[in-house]
Amino acid sequence: MYDVAIIGAGICGASAAYFLAQRKLKICVIEKENDVAMGTTKANSAIVHAGYDPKPGTLMARFNVRGAALIKELAAKLSVPYQQIGSLVLAFDDADLKLIHKLYERGVQNGVPGLQILSAEETLAKEPNLNPTVQGSLYAPTAGIVAPWELCIALCEVAAQNGCEFKLDSEVTAIENRQDHFVITTVNEKIEAKYIVNAAGVFADKICAMAGECDFTIHPSKGQYYLLDKNQGDLVRHVVFQCPTALGKGVLVSPTVEGNLIVGPNAELDNQRDDVATTRAGLDYVAATAAKTTTKINYRENVRNFSGLRAVSDKDDFIIGPAAFSPRFINVAGIKSPGLTAAPAIGEYVAELLENSGLKAEKKESYIDIRKHIVFNRLTAEEKKKLIKENPAYGNVICRCNTVTEGEILQALRSPLPPRTLDGVKRRAGTGMGRCQGGFCSPRVHEIISRELGIPFEAVELDRKGSRIVIRDMNKEDRNV
Amino acid sequence: MFEYDLAVIGGGPAGLAAALSAYENGIQKIVILERDVELGGILNQCIHNGFGLHRFGEELTGPEYAQRFIDRLKDTAITVMLGTMVLELTSDKTITCVNKTEGLFTISAKAVILAMGCRERNRGPIGMPGDRGSGIFSAGCAQRYINIDGYMVGSRVVILGSGDIGLIMARRMTLEGAKVLAVAEIMPHSNGLNRNIVQCLNDFGIPLYLSHTVTEVVGRSRLEKVVISQVDSNFKPIPGTEKEFECDTLLLSVGLIPENELSRKAGVPIDPRTNGAVVYDDMQTETDGIFACGNVLHVHDLVDFVSAESEKAGRNAAEYIKNGCKPTDKTGAVVIQNGNGVSYTVPQKAVLSRVEKGLEIFFRVRQKSEKSVIEVKNNDRVIAAFKRDFLAPGEMEKITIPKKLLEGCEGTITVSVGGAK
CATH class of the missing domain: 3.50.50.60 (FAD/NAD(P)-binding domain)
Structure with missing residues (x-):
């Protein structure tokens, strides 16, 4: 019997696991995919929002501002790339100027520090590559950028090293609400837990409905993106938004923590829950809309397109709290933007909610709240020399675009929550994330995964279940026919 | 810190030919820096035949073609560093490398040949x-x-x-x-x-x-x-x-993209038409003592031409070192331009006074044509014409303008396709 079962290993589930693992509780995370961070967490704008967008008094406002501060702290503690680069919301006409003043007021009410309204000149001084027709902007110095999947992985790794169990490849098919506990049926087993945290992202309404009556529905909204080469990464130095509309925060242009440039997203409402394909029309819309911000993006330097699903619900705010049918079933649902920013604060709050619902537990004395994570490229020359002397695998560069060494791949494969796929390694070590998109390093990473984990070469998958890369071992065939 | 006369970045067909050629032209202290665990570059996976028809009059496989060059290394004093990734090159020809045995280290060279090849789009x-x-x-x-x-x-x-x-x-x-x-x-x-x-x-x-x-x-x-x-x-x-x-x-x-991230970081000017360095007739870039050849310079169809071009780079790098690494006198260099129907030329610039027999220009045409004339103009004056039965974008063209036709040329030389039908 678990004290708590968290359903969903995205950024919200991971945050809840991180905070709950600090207490003397038996907890597990149940995830249908073969890795953590496989849904919205790995496909979003990767922005830490300052907190001027949400209406004051909402959960979104509360957790955004707290989350932004927490991410900064966690990123430093857990070796997660994060940069507080600040954001700009651009105004192009009088209506926009009115709107950014309104956002300024909201931000002040929400407690966002350091907001400023900038003139056109001040805006262009900060970002010379913007469209010169810009009339002014809202500057938020506390906004930032983060590697969302790395944050999620780091939180999960710390939870795992403190005793939280991860049940991957475990799609939940039924939940039975008994008197004092739940029985969760997955494709693999039956799991008993006193409390459930439902952090199932775009499937949160389905999961809730398995346990009782669900009073919300999720309507995923798809957003498509361009990710451009590092040679475009310094086109802007801040997260640059256009004015928000009813559909969301609109198309942004921003550097990423890896030094690339991200452009997107659009918003396609009522999307299917498993459709993350990009489309010509969607991408063309993104490029056309981004042209209002700057016309200097060179799309020939695009390295990847992707799309993700916002877990938009039929409610205006995040849905966080006990379900009507049971105080032991905590929904964390409808976590649309600013969900990534808010997630750590949501995780902290979930621990509180569970306590209010009767789950009392002391803090562990032995909680290990650090994560050792070496990134070769970020070391000084002296540190690199020392590291290779200690472990020569760090002298073997595997991914040449991002200078990722064999040492970092092995570090990922020997971590508390080791990946089994090429993309799993990619999300932890950065291999194949550069301009050649793994064209060069894929077979090499593939070989290291096979060797290190003892998986047959042909069984190694690219990403989710069913994504095998090769179909046949020709080395075992008789070639002398 | 290691010191070499010549550092060749890349041990594929371009790097091999360049290093051997420099050695045969009198340079002793040469290092080839190769990131893979063996020499030969992409040829190692090209197990089909058809390599070497121009050079050896034989249809070799990729590994066989590479081996012809690798075998010749044995009789030289050329140093080969395998499993060695170059992380940085500077315009003063200091190279930062990493491998498992030496760790992170630097190489100082009198001349550098860029031979990093290309990657796939x-x-x-x-x-x-x-x-x-x-x-x-x-x-x-x-x-x-x-x-x-x-x-x-x-x-x-x-x-x-x-x-x-x-x-x-x-x-x-x-x-x-x-x-x-x-x-x-x-x-x-x-x-x-x-x-x-x-x-x-x-x-x-x-x-x-x-x-x-x-x-x-x-x-x-x-x-x-x-x-x-x-x-x-x-x-x-x-x-x-x-x-x-x-x-x-x-x-x-x-498509293939010359892999010039190191060159760009070193400040070597790049030609947007080829995505390779701008080079002179001696294969030297605009940065003194840094030469380029093979697919890092422009994407070739045939390895035979890569070898020939790289030998030229190696020979000229050897001359540069033997002449005391004096900056090349580039005064009066002509600019070679693409005219009608031509998408790029290599070299992009030439110092005509040092051309010995003739000026070789490689280029690609924009579209297919038959019975065409390739016209070479100096400013507005036609100085040479070459007949071709068949031209196609997929097949790189080469012309050699005899030295005597280049006399008195200055300013620009334009290569264009005329008389196409």
Whole structure:
């Protein structure tokens, strides 16, 4: 019997696991995919929002501002790339100027520090590559950028090293609400837990409905993106938004923590829950809309397109709290933007909610709240020399675009929550994330995964279940026919 | 810190030929820096034949061609560092490297030859929408899986792009038992060598769809379906022309990009037409003592030409070192431009006073033509003309302008295609 079962290993589930693992509780995370961070967490704008967008008094406002501060702290503690680069919301006409003043007021009410309204000149001084027709902007110095999947992985790794169990490849098919506990049926087993945290992202309404009556529905909204080469990464130095509309925060242009440039997203409402394909029309819309911000993006330097699903619900705010049918079933649902920013604060709050619902537990004395994570490229020359002397695998560069060494791949494969796929390694070590998109390093990473984990070469998958890369071992065939 | 007269970055066909040539021209202290665990570069996975027809009069496989050069290394004092990645090059020719035995170290060289080759363009730059499951490979990546690692990548295949690697892989996949359903090419012509179209597609009855591109990719886990559509003259897909192929593999052969990240960081000026360095007739870049050759300079069709070009770079780097590394006198250098019907030239600049017999210019044409005349002008004056029976973008052209025709030339030299029909 678990004290708590968290359903969903995205950024919200991971945050809840991180905070709950600090207490003397038996907890597990149940995830249908073969890795953590496989849904919205790995496909979003990767922005830490300052907190001027949400209406004051909402959960979104509360957790955004707290989350932004927490991410900064966690990123430093857990070796997660994060940069507080600040954001700009651009105004192009009088209506926009009115709107950014309104956002300024909201931000002040929400407690966002350091907001400023900038003139056109001040805006262009900060970002010379913007469209010169810009009339002014809202500057938020506390906004930032983060590697969302790395944050999620780091939180999960710390939870795992403190005793939280991860049940991957475990799609939940039924939940039975008994008197004092739940029985969760997955494709693999039956799991008993006193409390459930439902952090199932775009499937949160389905999961809730398995346990009782669900009073919300999720309507995923798809957003498509361009990710451009590092040679475009310094086109802007801040997260640059256009004015928000009813559909969301609109198309942004921003550097990423890896030094690339991200452009997107659009918003396609009522999307299917498993459709993350990009489309010509969607991408063309993104490029056309981004042209209002700057016309200097060179799309020939695009390295990847992707799309993700916002877990938009039929409610205006995040849905966080006990379900009507049971105080032991905590929904964390409808976590649309600013969900990534808010997630750590949501995780902290979930621990509180569970306590209010009767789950009392002391803090562990032995909680290990650090994560050792070496990134070769970020070391000084002296540190690199020392590291290779200690472990020569760090002298073997595997991914040449991002200078990722064999040492970092092995570090990922020997971590508390080791990946089994090429993309799993990619999300932890950065291999194949550069301009050649793994064209060069894929077979090499593939070989290291096979060797290190003892998986047959042909069984190694690219990403989710069913994504095998090769179909046949020709080395075992008789070639002398 | 290691000190060498000449550092060659890359141990593929370009680096090998350049290093050997410099050695034979009197330079002793040479190092080849190679990131892979063996020399030969991409030739190692090119197990088909057809290499060396021009140079050796034989049809060798890629590894055999490379071996001819690797064998010659044994009789030299050239140092080879394998498994060695160059992290940085500076304009003063200091190279930062990393490998497992030496760790992080620097090399100081009197001259550097850039021979890093190229990489494959992939899905991103062509903006191919759709799902992102497995089964989508750059053609060279699939070639490595099959020919080096020994694993078959798929059974029903669509290939986008009819460059040489795509064509070679159409045949290779077929020979390993796969069904190649289609090769789609966005241009109205193939960019591959004619011999490869015949030997790799026609001989196996593989259909080539010209003016077609991939417009839909379906399959969240593994690829399930690819849709190709015909494109108009602006390369926009024409609705209603969709053809669906159920397949588990999509190979991309959509162009090669010279890998010049190191050159750019060193401040070596790059020609946007070739994505390679701007070079003079001696293969020297605008940065003194840094030379470039092979596919890092411009993408070649035939390795034979890579070797010849690289030998020229090696020879001239040797001269540069023997002359005390004096900055080259570039006064009066002419600029070589592409005129009508020509997409680029290499070299881009030339110091005519030092040209010995003639000035070699490599270039590509923009479209196919027959019975054409290649016209060379100095400013507005025609100084030479060359007849060609057949020109195609997929086949690199070379002309040699005799020295006596270059007398009195200054300013610009323009290469253009005239008389095409």
